[in-house]
Amino acid sequence: MPEYKAPLRDIKFVMSELLNSEQHYASLGAEDATPDMIDAIIQEGAKFCEQVLSPLNQVGDREGCTWSEEGVKTPTGFREAYKQYVEGGWPSMTAAPEHGGQGLPESVGIVMSEMVGTANWSWGMYPGLSHGAMNTVELHGTDEQKETYLTKMISGEWTGTMCLTEAHCGSDLGILRSRAEPNADGSYSITGTKIFISAGEHDMADNIIHVVLARLPGAPEGTKGISLFIVPKFLPDAEGNAAEQNAVSCGSIEHKMGIHGNATCVMNFDGAKGWLIGPENKGLNCMFTFMNVARLGTAIQGLGSAELSFQGSLAYAKDRLAMRSLSGAKKPEAPADPIIVHPDVRRMLLTQKAVAEGARALIYYTAQQGDIVQRGKTEEERREADELMGFLTPIAKAFLTEIGHEASNLGMQVFGGHGFISEWGMEQVVRDARIGMIYEGTTGIQALDLLGRKVLMTQGESLKRFTRQVHVFCKENAENEQMKQFIEPLQAINREWGELTVKLGMSAMQNREEVGSASVDYLMYSGYAVFAYLWAKMAQVALNTMAEGTTEETFYNAKVQTARFYFTRILPRARGHAESMLAGADTLMDMPEEAFAF
Numbered sequence: 155m156p157e158y159k160a161p162l163r164d165i166k167f168v169m170s171e172l173l174n175s176e177q178h179y180a181s182l183g184a185e186d187a188t189p190d191m192i193d194a195i196i197q198e199g200a201k202f203c204e205q206v207l208s209p210l211n212q213v214g215d216r217e218g219c220t221w222s223e224e225g226v227k228t229p230t231g232f233r234e235a236y237k238q239y240v241e242g243g244w245p246s247m248t249a250a251p252e253h254g255g256q257g258l259p260e261s262v263g264i265v266m267s268e269m270v271g272t273a274n275w276s277w278g279m280y281p282g283l284s285h286g287a288m289n290t291v292e293l294h295g296t297d298e299q300k301e302t303y304l305t306k307m308i309s310g311e312w313t314g315t316m317c318l319t320e321a322h323c324g325s326d327l328g329i330l331r332s333r334a335e336p337n338a339d340g341s342y343s344i345t346g347t348k349i350f351i352s353a354g355e356h357d358m359a360d361n362i363i364h365v366v367l368a369r370l371p372g373a374p375e376g377t378k379g380i381s382l383f384i385v386p387k388f389l390p391d392a393e394g395n396a397a398e399q400n401a402v403s404c405g406s407i408e409h410k411m412g413i414h415g416n417a418t419c420v421m422n423f424d425g426a427k428g429w430l431i432g433p434e435n436k437g438l439n440c441m442f443t444f445m446n447v448a449r450l451g452t453a454i455q456g457l458g459s460a461e462l463s464f465q466g467s468l469a470y471a472k473d474r475l476a477m478r479s480l481s482g483a484k485k486p487e488a489p490a491d492p493i494i495v496h497p498d499v500r501r502m503l504l505t506q507k508a509v510a511e512g513a514r515a516l517i518y519y520t521a522q523q524g525d526i527v528q529r530g531k532t533e534e535e536r537r538e539a540d541e542l543m544g545f546l547t548p549i550a551k552a553f554l555t556e557i558g559h560e561a562s563n564l565g566m567q568v569f570g571g572h573g574f575i576s577e578w579g580m581e582q583v584v585r586d587a588r589i590g591m592i593y594e595g596t597t598g599i600q601a602l603d604l605l606g607r608k609v610l611m612t613q614g615e616s617l618k619r620f621t622r623q624v625h626v627f628c629k630e631n632a633e634n635e636q637m638k639q640f641i642e643p644l645q646a647i648n649r650e651w652g653e654l655t656v657k658l659g660m661s662a663m664q665n666r667e668e669v670g671s672a673s674v675d676y677l678m679y680s681g682y683a684v685f686a687y688l689w690a691k692m693a694q695v696a697l698n699t700m701a702e703g704t705t706e707e708t709f710y711n712a713k714v715q716t717a718r719f720y721f722t723r724i725l726p727r728a729r730g731h732a733e734s735m736l737a738g739a740d741t742l743m744d745m746p747e748e749a750f751a752f
């Protein structure tokens with residue numbers, strides 16, 4: 155298994171040098187988020203991820219979770235690691251101080267989530283889902299609900315889940331069937347079966363708080379008739395401790411392709427006692443809070459799988475000997491050269507590097523928008539950040555999980571035959587990464603959200619907000635000779651992005667199927683365009699730093715070289731997506747169903 159080493163230098167580069175985090179936190183009045191404090195937190199978090207979580211990654215995959223009538227047992231070491239995580243105060247890091255949290259901005263928490271998720275994704279899903287549940291209760295819960303449930307989740311004593319999916323529906327929650335009948339005491343009886351519930355049952359915490367979607371009697375059909383409920387595994391007693399068992403149980407767990415260390419549960423609610431969160435029939439709106447956090451959290455899986463496979467394959471490529479370099483032996487004293495001398499191996503390594511570092515920039519940038527949504531000084535500032543975050547989230551979620559999975563496949567490929575052998579751990583990274591493109595809204599669903607809801611329904615406003623920013627950056631750097639190689643193609647794709655959107659908008663007015671037929675290509679194109687902006691910015695920071703003089707020439711030069719690699723060898727993929735998105739819906743829709751196979 156690749157041994158995880160937190161990429162602290164790059165984390166610092168993205169936070170401090172690319173995104174000016176010091177200024178960002180100061181402008182938000184986040185007094186505790188000083189550079190020293192953040193540095194100390196990240197160093198401490200890195201140690202925990204490298205020393206405690208990383209060694210459990212392969213154990214989790216091999217052992218998996220086990221189900222019995224008594225409950226679900228997590229793999230060896232998972233429970234103890236969680237205990238240490240709680241003792242370290244990690245669950246409370248970004249939570250509200252009035253409920254026992256440390257009140258740090260979400261973007262600081264994102265760095266810890268990256269390190270946890272890269273070291274051990276399956277383990278990280280337990281606190282990850284809890285985090286989403288906490289955010290939902292904090293934003294939509296009553297004071298009493300916060301006092302009873304939120305404080306315990308923040309302390310880490312209890313964990314949370316997200317119960318949306320049912321056997322017949324995942325993407326289309328409008329047709330869900332779980333019911334909630336009101337009781338005389340103000341509570342509700344929840345009945346229904348939820349499937350694929352991550353961390354639905356486990357042995358790591360004293361209680362599990364399910365956040366459940368269900369329908370009230372007589373609720374309108376579709377998404378407008380769904381409400382949200384808190385359903386604890388154990389009902390709290392008068393002192394707030396987990397006491398009587400509620401009528402909710404885990405019927406079984408799934409056997410699956412990857413993330414074996416995380417329990418994927420069938421959860422049966424048999425008249426379980428629950429309480430309404432937020433207004434009646436507005437459950438899906440409340441759940442959006444949960445989903446945005448969860449989606450950015452899932453985007454981290456793309457970053458994590460690219461980073462972990464890169465770390466593993468880089469070490470291997472420096473060590474493994476095979477054939478001679480085409481331009482003459484580089485290590486004549488050895489029987490063959492290390493494979494890192496071969497252009498194609500470098501292509502694979504540089505793709506992983508460009509994906510991992512680009513993904514880090516995109517996720518941290520989006521997380522900063524999230525900070526502004528929560529803490530921005532003016533209404534205008536908060537609204538703009540919210541729109542930008544809404545635009546970037548489907549791109550981050552779907553594009554990064556797609557290319558993160560590609561990167562993990564390349565990591566395995568660098569190992570040749572050994573990549574296919576379990577012992578090395580590279581095939582685990584591929585298997586674990588695959589789910590990222592499915593849960594929290596498939597790539598297809600994210601793409602519809604981006605093109606349909608976020609772009610066309612706002613008459614392109616959200617896109618323009620972003621492309622204006624890119625345009626300003628291009629203008630500022632137009633005269634910079636060293637930046638020309640990045641600015642010219644960036645300007646071109648930025649302009650074309652708008653033109654393609656107008657064309658799609660026009661054809662969608664004639665035929666609604668055009669949106670669905672173009673959307674995934676549009677999303678991927680958007681991902682490559684956003685990456686182009688971020689890579690150009692990273693190159694600019696590196697060039698400026700080198701011009702001022704630095705002792706870290708190799709680090710900054712590598713940034714510029716990776717940017718060059720990105721612009722010349724990855725960005726051209728956007729061309730194919732542009733052509734494909736304009737190919738028209740008829741190429742997909744003309745074939746009658748009966749003609750698909752004979």
Ligand SMILES: Cc1cc2nc3c(=O)[nH]c(=O)nc-3n(C[C@H](O)[C@H](O)[C@H](O)COP(=O)(O)OP(=O)(O)OC[C@H]3O[C@@H](n4cnc5c(N)ncnc54)[C@H](O)[C@@H]3O)c2cc1C
Nearest residue numbers: 316317318319323324325350351352418593594595596598
């Ligand atoms: C390991 C694992 C963990 C999970 N964890 C959780 C969890 O914690 N909580 C939870 O509630 N759920 C969870 N899920 C469920 C997950 O979110 C859903 O499986 C996912 O959203 C897809 O829903 P579905 O399986 O019903 O597929 P479907 O909705 O049936 O989709 C099938 C295919 O059709 C496509 N499709 C559907 N509608 C459209 C459309 N209108 N346009 C274009 N394409 C469309 C989809 O993109 C997909 O390719 C988990 C799933 C797995 C496998």
